[in-house]
Amino acid sequence: MLWAFLVLDELWKGPQQFNELKRLLSFLKTQSLTDTLRHLEQNGLVHSEVFPTVPVTVQYSLTEKGSNFQAALKEMEKWGQKWGSNRHE
Template structure:
C-alpha cells in the first residue's frame, strides 16, 4: 500500500477591514469613551463621572487600548497631583462619522 502523504492545508486568512476596525473600537466601553472625547479633551475623573457604570480599572484598560491603537493621546502635566488629559488623534476623529451612522442605524432598527 502506498503511504499516505496527505498534508493538511493551513486555513486561508481573509483580511477584513471591518474586523480590524472592530478590534480598535470593539471594547465594551470604547464607544462610550469615544462619545465623550468627540466633545473635546477630558480628564480621567471627568470620564468617570460621564460614564458612571465603568469601573476605574475598566476605564484605564480602555484608555490604554485606545492609546495603543493610536485613537487617542494621553497628555500628562507635572502638577500635584498629576493631571492627565485625553484627546482624540486625527485617527480617532475619523471614527466620528462611523459612530454617527451606527447611531442612526440603531434609532431606525432597534
C-alpha cells in the same frame, strides 16, 4: 471592548481629564476605564497628555484617527435610525 464606544463618545465632545471621564462614566470601574483608555491609545484613537501638577493630571483627546472613527460611528447610527429593524421599505 464594549466600553470603548462610550469613552469615544465622551471624547467626541472634547478633551477630558481622567477624573472627568470617571465622573461621566460613573458605572465604569476605575481599572476598566484605565484599561479602555490604554487600549484606545495603543490603537491610535486616543492621545493622552500629562500635565506636571500635584497630583499629576492626564487629559485625553481623540486623535485624527479617533475622530474619523467616531464620525463613521455617527453615520452608522443615522443609518440605523433610518433603516432600523422595524422598517422594511
